[in-house]
Amino acid sequence: MSSTATLATTAPTHHHHHHRRHPPSIDRLTFLIDKSKSINHLLQTHALLLRHGLHHHPILNFKLQRSYASFGRLDHSVALFHRTDNPTVYFWTSIIHSHAQLGLQNLALMYFTEMLTNGVEPNCFTFSAVMKTCPLEPGKALHSQTIKLGFDSDLYVRTGLVDVYARAGDVVSARQLFDTMPEKSLVSLTAMITSYVKRGAIEAARKLFDGMQERDVVCWNVMIDGYAQHGMPNEALFLFRKMLAAKFKPNELTVLSLLSACGQLGALESGRWLHSYIENNRILVNAHVGTALIDMYSKCGSLEDARLVFDRIEEKDVVVWNSMVVGYAMHGFSQDALQLFVEMRRIGYRPTDITFIGVLSACAYAGLVNKGRAFFSSMKDEYGIEPKIEHYGCMVNLLSRAGQLEEAYEFVKKIKIDPDPVLWGTLLGACRLHGNIALGEEIAEFLLGQNLANSGTYILLSNIYATVGNWDGVARVRALMKSSGIQKEPGCSSIEVDNKVHEFLAGDRRNPRSKEIYMMIEEMNRWLKTHGYAPQVDTVLHDLGDKEKEQSLEVHSEKLALAFGLISTQAGTTIKIVKNLRVCSDCHAVTKLLSKITGRKIVMRDRNRFHHFVNGSCSCGDYW
């Protein structure tokens, strides 16, 4: 007994030495390679092979190469391949697969071509490997080759082809290949669903999904993520509940999609629930999950939680840092954002274009014009990052917030990229804030002439006129909108109570507690009146009398959500509201006052930023 024990605990090198004259069997070596737990294990087995002169054995060599690749050591894998004379089709396929897996598509294709040049016949496995992440053009060439060789009906090859066309956005060809498949599988169905989801054809995707005979976690993830990525976050959460009810076990990718959905909804309670789900189910909070959590907490208005997650992520990458910097910035906590930026550089992270989105918006919110300008030039000069339209957007914000509207305009005109509607919208918004009619009209006219105007353009222009009391202008815009059939995008505010997200449109009466909500609105109006508040009827676009205008303001979606928050949460609780558009100025003023009257902290997320209303004032400093 004791001698057996000694043998088992002997170091591997000794063990091998002991067997020098009796080389380990091929089976034993195969086992060692396949069961390697670490790269070191593998290196030891490799040494063993060399010692016994077995390194030319085709199967062992092939398995060794595959194992190196799976540990992310493509360098070893490639070296081994190049040392092999006349590699078999298996070996070629494996080296192609290893490159494709890591997204090295050009190299994968290069090996494929080389293989053909060497007179080695590809098989179904080879085609399946090389098609992975292959672009459309070479994909089409592969397609005809498979037809010539009679492989195109093979389940795996065909699924690969569906995926090639799907990834290239050619959903028609993908569907045709899919429909004519001799046999379909869960995977091919998922590939087709993915194709629809990528184009935003969620209905079509859902139809296929609903018709599936069997499902697995991947297809659930694709469908849930489809909703999350296409502005239907509530549906994503809804489908997730179905997934749990159907007893499927969510994984890391599931929670990533759902955290994004919670962030979009501002659904803090659901987000917290997911966070505990992650912890209870041993899903590792790696950089990906960590980023998603930080983003969710920031967008749900809880920066404290975002920071806690940030501090606890062991292996932070630049994306993790970015999400925290951006989180601080969008809440207007500029100093924290900039401090974190300094810290990340000190540790040695290289900022990316996203980092500068955070840094520049932080400067804009804090009015740090010169600092922002300096960051903007350092982007290119110091870090070699070409500014994108988004960065110009930040600069326009920065300059116009500081009142340097003309300079912002000049800035936009000098941009080499074509300015887009969002950028012009930012500038137009600045004109509203500074009551600069002349520039506002110039921009709006330009946009109308270029056919770049959207409903936001009209609304902003009208708001500019309203700011300076130019009612003729307001009326003109209204007429223009009417004649060109432009509809205002409906404002929608949501609030999460008891794990459920409640959405409100203006004048909405769909909520079961509607009656109480409108009673609360009346109560709010009485409070406001006592405090001498006069509704900003002038900002109302519609052709209505003052009384009606007042009434239309009273039922803005923000106010309905706020009233619902007041009647359905404990006194003293922070109320968190998410709005799809910018906050209207009447609602902003009302919310400020109500934060004082009710003693509640109110956090409102609008399309661009957060407003923290506390005791009668807002963190945006009335500039948004």
Added chain:
DNA sequence: CTAGGGTTAG
């Protein structure tokens, strides 16, 4: 030896 799923943004 094979096929399908992902994080930060004006």
